[in-house]
Amino acid sequence: MPCNADVIIIGGGLAGLVAGIHLSQKKFRVILVEKQAYPHHKVCGEYVSNEVLPYLEQLGVSVDELGPSRINRFQLSTVSGKSVESKLPLGGFGVSRYRLDDFLYQKALLSGVRVLQTQAEAVQFEDNQFTVTTSGNETYTANLVIGAYGKRSLLDKQLNRAFMHQASPWLGVKAHYRADIPNDQVSLHNFEGGYCGLSQVEEGIVNACYLAHYSSFKQYKNVAEFQERVLRKNPFLNRFFASATPLFDKPLVISQLSFAKKQPVENHVLMSGDTAGLIHPLCGNGMAMAIHSAKILAELIEMHYQPHSFDWVTIDRATLEKQYTLAWTHEFNKRLTAGRALQYVLQSPFATSLVMKGVQLTPGILPLIIKQTHGNPLVAA
Template sequence: MHNKKYDLIIIGAGLAGLTAAIHLSNNNLSILVLERHTFPRHKVCGEYISNEVLPYLKHLGVDPLQAGAKMIDQFLISNKKGATLNTSLPLGGFGISRYALDEMLYNKCKQTVDFVFESVETVNFTSERFTVETQSKSTFEAKYVLGAFGKRSNLDLHLKRSFIQQKTPWMAVKAHYKYDLSEKSVQLHSFDGGYCGLSKVESNAVNACYLTTVSSFKNASSINDFQNRILSQNPHLHKFYSEAIPIFEKPLTISQISFQSKNAVENHIFMVGDSAGLIHPLCGNGMAMAIHSAKLFSELFLEAYHSKSVCRADLEKEYSKRWNETFIKRLQAGERIQRILQHPIAMKVGFGIAKIVPSILSPIIQSTHGKPIVV
């Protein structure tokens, strides 16, 4: 059993958790990261990231382009019948697998950060300190805890967060394929019950990740059946799933994805990444938001920490305020766009307008993205 004390404990080692760990440990804080899975591994993810976070990642000493990330500047969207719209991406982005990016961040992080690969069982806050207990009954103490445990976790149940009490209709499926796709384009193809993103990653594989409703998926007997019958009603997806060669032994899946609002601070735990809020996966902004939220917290925390006069209540209030100012409009825009994609009449009207006035696509895309992070 351990009982070691740290300045801050980070629960979860996704993009937000690892980014925050690098940022904070670079400023001489003792950091522990608790993560139940070892590195590296594949995750259900769109694997396209807006360039808004590229200067910040490079500032931290992590350059995805050195790992072969694909520079992407074109966007193609199709409706269920296969009609398409093309536009250039206002800011652009890059394609890289979570397997590669997480490993890069972890390798950078482990030089200055302690890691324990175990599930967290309980998080208790008493007398202005946290005690975190893991599956092996090891305990760790810190004055602050950062929640970076993703879309949905047993810890959300432990903390009695409101969103976790409600069922959600969304699930996602992801796999890598060998397929001839332009490495400069990210594509979004609609089908009954959802939409599928296609883009290349550093290994030259095409990442295919789709979001769908559970009710739509129940109409099929298996993932292959769903892809062959439902997704393939869109001719672009029919061509892809007919010709693409799977690289994974089987697709990865995740269910009960919640897009409901969450609190940026819960039980005195600061939330980052998907733990703080999840945007509908349109054009590579979820991963950028995760990284951006880590920067937002890290800078605010360091400012307060080095002032030697940290007031927890003020810090929590200010972080919640800044998180909402930075991200709430993006979440709302993503929700509106997702509703249009799922509504046949709205989608038809929207496509018709965009065909006549293609310039409207750029501000729509920008509405779900941030500006480049100034370091």
């Protein structure tokens, strides 16, 4: 039976859009399924490491057109207000998902990606072919499916992914503000039960995004009270929220964030971005990881198969899946492990105090820690 596409991508965030642009430019027939209309906001730190810039430029994506902030400094503070600062080894840029995702969406359309504005309800793999059913009960077939639908989805439950059986106590909150903060700095501020990142995106807008443990949050009525009673105990956050002007009617909230280990391939679906593994936001590198994982996957697909002429009789599907799993593990396991370790440290006031003292005594330690969650500049294979 002829397929509607060579590749169906479920999810139109960074990983899905970048993979779609890459593959479509290489003449693959790509269908991308995204449930939300562009542009839209997402809960995200909105800081991107410069490691992805060479690859984006090779795809014809120039982030300069978005007017991003240029970030080269990092600040960390404790609940009590002790702080340390450091240069960022590679530096990065700040840009909202509202603007970046829409920009990539337009690039994807120009590259030939067919975008379906609908929800993927089911994915079936049978007779060496995928069938994706959407909310309108329409079906589309392809030889490959990429899962790039984000941190958590009903598709994860359908695929019986292991992390869905574990309760997750984390929630994320994000909003934009007008505020006076350094435009070249990303900062991370501890509070009881979590931490909040502050950085500028385009047009001087400040993104405030924080991760909170539900046990800390649940005793308060709402986000506003939690910010007032908990976040503002940190002097840096107190000064920020005292003077900042909100640009959203209300903050965006996402719950049940899972940092448990995920498999890069599930029932032959190739997972990318947060769908394959979610790094702790304190590392500030989730957006770069999503773009990098899309690059790895797209290049492996390009290496193994020719568009429009997949020969599944002579080419073993398992080879692609094995190589992608190995490549994902090699590139990201160290980062994810480092992220979990940093998360553990920052949850403990005593451990955080020890780290702060160590960094103050030996300032060169902090850039070395940062490097553990970042990669090298990406170029095409």
